[in-house]
Amino acid sequence: MTASSGPVLYTAAQRSEAAEWFVLIRDESPERDFLQDWLRWMDADEGNRRAFEAVESAWNAAPTRLKPRLPSRAAVESDDYSGEELVRAWLRGQHRVPWWRRWAEMFATGWGATGPRGRRVAFATSIFLVLGLVGYIARQELAGTGAGVFQTKIGEQFEIVLSDGSHVWLGAHSRLSVAYTASRREIRLESGEAYFSVHKDKNWPFVVHSVGGDITAVGTAFDVRVVSNRVSVAVTQGVVSVAPERFRPGPDAAPLRVGSGQQLTIDRENSVEMLVVTASLNPGERARWREGVLVYRDETLRDVVLDLSRYSPQPLTIGDRTAGELRFSGVIYKGAIEEWASALPESFPVTLDREPNGLIIRSH
Numbered sequence: 001m002t003a004s005s006g007p008v009l010y011t012a013a014q015r016s017e018a019a020e021w022f023v024l025i026r027d028e029s030p031e032r033d034f035l036q037d038w039l040r041w042m043d044a045d046e047g048n049r050r051a052f053e054a055v056e057s058a059w060n061a062a063p064t065r066l067k068p069r070l071p072s073r074a075a076v077e078s079d080d081y082s083g084e085e086l087v088r089a090w091l092r093g094q095h096r097v098p099w100w101r102r103w104a105e106m107f108a109t110g111w112g113a114t115g116p117r118g119r120r121v122a123f124a125t126s127i128f129l130v131l132g133l134v135g136y137i138a139r140q141e142l143a144g145t146g147a148g149v150f151q152t153k154i155g156e157q158f159e160i161v162l163s164d165g166s167h168v169w170l171g172a173h174s175r176l177s178v179a180y181t182a183s184r185r186e187i188r189l190e191s192g193e194a195y196f197s198v199h200k201d202k203n204w205p206f207v208v209h210s211v212g213g214d215i216t217a218v219g220t221a222f223d224v225r226v227v228s229n230r231v232s233v234a235v236t237q238g239v240v241s242v243a244p245e246r247f248r249p250g251p252d253a254a255p256l257r258v259g260s261g262q263q264l265t266i267d268r269e270n271s272v273e274m275l276v277v278t279a280s281l282n283p284g285e286r287a288r289w290r291e292g293v294l295v296y297r298d299e300t301l302r303d304v305v306l307d308l309s310r311y312s313p314q315p316l317t318i319g320d321r322t323a324g325e326l327r328f329s330g331v332i333y334k335g336a337i338e339e340w341a342s343a344l345p346e347s348f349p350v351t352l353d354r355e356p357n358g359l360i361i362r363s364h
Contacts, residue, residue, distance in 0.1 A: 011047060018051035022059070148178040152192070155311050155334075157290065165199035166206065169290050171225075173310035192310055193225040195287045198238075212266035213244040216255075223286045227303045234263040234286035242266070244275065292334040301326040301348070305361065312337040315358025322363035323350050 021038055042049050150160055152174050160168040162178060164185060170176055174192020178185075185206045187196075198206045200219025208215040208224055212231045215224060220238025224231065233242055235258050243255040244266050256275060258264045261283035266275065280286070285295040294311070296304050302324030305316055311334050318324040326348055332340045341359055344350055353360045 014047045014051040018055045022055045151175045167197040169195040195223045197221045216241045227306050229268040232265040294332045304328050319360045319362035
């Protein structure tokens with residue numbers, strides 16, 4: 001497995017705390033007790049240290065023209081905003097409104113009289129600007145850096161944490177590539193299955209390309225499974241927009257919206273007129289493969305067997321078209337695929353033949 005996107009090992013809250021420490025630690029002569037407090041915070045959690053290093057790296061990597069002038073601790077303490085009124089109302093009473101306080105007004109518009117204790121305007125504005133700078137640098141570093149490629153073997157699966165904080169669970173015998181740009185987060189699921197939990201950023205769309213079309217999300221969770229020429233999308237949280245590669249009657253047709261608890265299957269061999277968004281009895285059941293539980297609802301035996309082949313070290317194939325077109329609904333445990341196949345003749349008009357090249361399911 002190779003990757004261009006390293007794991008994120010700190011939370012958004014830790015990054016915000018790191019930005020606060022970064023603003024204060026840049027004072028020319030910080031007090032000894034303050035430095036000790038900072039060091040204790042750094043040592044308290046590895047995520048704290050990594051978050052601070054990320055903020056510091058972003059600051060050092062930023063062009064000088066983008067760096068705001070940070071106030072000293074003395075300036076923060078001398079700021080006469082008390083937090084007892086709306087920032088917007090306080091600003092209206094000032095004769096001069098520095099640019100950084102205009103930024104603060106936008107940042108703190110919703111604060112009331114019970115706003116953050118001790119959070120003064122200059123300090124709050126600095127935190128806001130530093131965090132914005134961190135996000136900007138992160139995007140620039142991701143843009144055009146090439147694709148990270150993730151690939152699993154038969155029976156293997158693992159979790160990936162992308163650089164923007166999105167999580168991807170990659171299923172068995174699957175291949176996925178990542179190529180972020182400054183405008184879009186580009187993912188390509190070439191084969192297999194993946195479950196996505198997307199970090200929300202409405203200005204940075206998360207697009208999954210797969211056979212049959214593109215799936216676009218902002219902040220949501222959904223599962224994508226690719227079996228031969230079919231791709232199915234099951235949403236467990238939020239809404240995704242699905243744009244099939246072929247539209248009828250024309251190219252101006254609106255993308256299909258698939259919401260929480262719904263799913264959609266695109267079959268490249270069939271007309272897109274057959275595309276239907278359906279509701280799932282259990283919105284989270286499709287993603288249970290992460291627990292070793294494979295769930296199928298009214299799917300052809302051909303597609304079920306193709307999907308199971310990603311998990312089974314014992315080759316399993318369909319021997320003829322009649323057997324492949326039988327419909328199957330049920331639950332199969334990843335560790336009991338051969339047992340499931342052996343029991344098929346009890347419920348379906350098929351036989352199971354054991355041959356040197358694996359198990360073959362044939363119709364009577």
